[in-house]
Amino acid sequence: MDRTTLLRVQDLRTRFHTPEGTIYAVNGISYKLDEGETLAVVGESGCGKSVSMMSILGLIPIPPGEIASGSALYQGRDLLQMTDAELEQVRGKEIAMIFQDPMTALNPVLTIGRQITEVLERHMGMSHQQAHLRAVELLEMVGIPSAAARLRDYPHQFSGGMRQRVMIAMALSCLPSILIADEPTTALDVTIQAQIVELVIRLREQVGLAMIWITHDLGVVAGLADRVNVMYAGFIVEEAPVDDLYDNPRHPYTLALLAALPRVDRRRDRRLKSIPGAPPNLLVEPHGCPFAPRCEFVIERCRAETPPLTPVAPSHQIACWVDIDTGAAR
């Protein structure tokens, strides 16, 4: 079955002009998101996974930021060409976001009830009465006990996990078609993380939501995503359906990342394989493959030319000059 594409991003490039020089944060990435699909964007700090999402939602301060090129088609309209007023109608309403730290995203001096009803009144045109009833419904939906009473509480009166539930309730309040989740469970303990992931999976089925889940945790991705983009230094280096990515990683970076992870469900059988060196300095304009200095498969071409994202199997693409099975050029 062919699914409709909700969002199509092409050749997005984001830079920041700072006193130290230009930071090349996102360097020409393209991807799409289908209806009802969960896409995970995986990478380490500074790989551009958050910046790429904030760019398409107009959340990058310009200056110092600059969207040097690209388009982001959502329902036939380019998000990058919209005025602030137009974007405001999309952001929060049709494309909602949740963040790593709910405490900074919530207003500390307003009750949770006020913050949810405000969104409903403004975006959905509800009366105060209607908005209140809907807010109770939403808090119940995300599993907050005695929801009606808790509407009168302030953010600091909630635990971290409960605050993230409130954020999810607020994000879903306007029935968005896309939810972008930026490391939503990173600040939480594992048992609370499991609760939130379970909640998101249930809600996703209930409301038929398409999601982009940004994370550095390859474990969470495995239990949640349909498709995965692996990012490194502002590039997408591998894109694959979730089973393919873990069974048959084709990019040396993905391969190395998976080999560096110990498993809770297996006995130790060897030392961890570590990746030598550190990610590249983003203040230098990228030249060649960004992973080349740390790559065990590196060939001459890698240092000279940046590899484009090309297919290795149906719906499985990598940006690499080398075939990791033979070690020779692809």
Place this chain on the structure above:
Amino acid sequence: MNQPEQPLVIVEHLTKHFPITRGIVIQRRVGAVQAVDDVSFTIARGETLGLVGESGCGKTTVGRTMLGLYPATSGTVLIDGHNVHAARGRELMAIRRKAQIIFQDPFASLNPRWTVSAIVSEPIRVHKLYGSARERAERVQELLELVGLNRRLINRFPHEFSGGQRQRIGIARALASEPLFIVCDEPISALDVSIQAQVVNLLEDLQDRLGLTYLFIAHDLSMVRHICTRVAVMYLGVIVELADRNELYENPLHPYTRSLLSAVPVPDPKAARQRQRIVLEGDVPSPINPPGGCRFHTRCPIAVARCAEERPAWRDLGSHHFVACHRA
């Protein structure tokens, strides 16, 4: 005299409560955060004991109290035969030399105004280990090489280094006083995955070369299984289970350990789909007024009436598998 088979570290009935006070001029004590409550364990020479649990369970407080960074409310800690909380003067200095700590945050734990050389040589100066400045400088360079940093970097400042490199500086500083025992307090949780493996492998190499003993405090249960020989699980200030690594992960007996292990995501979609999760209801209660009886009974899926009334005893259920649970 120490017998050789005696454990290097012996912790007995360690309790640490932090007082809560009201009033500015006249402070009244109105309660206490019961961060650690009656914890006992030992660590053998050359061993790595893992201490795991969720935030606020008291694992960091255990590590810091063991080193005397906090005074203990009650209980004793013996390191290489010395009582940490009774020692004074020369004996205290000797303990501090033998027991060191590596902190979680490599950004906050290094003085930004000091050079690498000043940071790493501080323990050497404090303990007067090398006489001349020249010998000290040589020792610092040696330590940097030991942790995989270039010896020419001694005059740089912490901000010039990446997170992984800073953690290496922290490790070099901990090694400077030639310790026997190191508390590693979440040494890798601030680092990216590709750097975590580098630091873990370094800690293992150093243990092999220098015969170090570690207490490895972490919340990453996968990494703990990889690096530790035995593992203790904490919940709300108490140790609920302690066993050899594979025994604990393959045969967990405490319901909290079971749910904790089942909640850890596995980087394998097929295995992830098959895993049975035991999802706990609610949040961890406050350590200011923890539940009576078994502290876990408010969230325990198999609790019975007895669990709310009676604190479960610490029992050995065979082959050194300890658990505190009425139902195990």
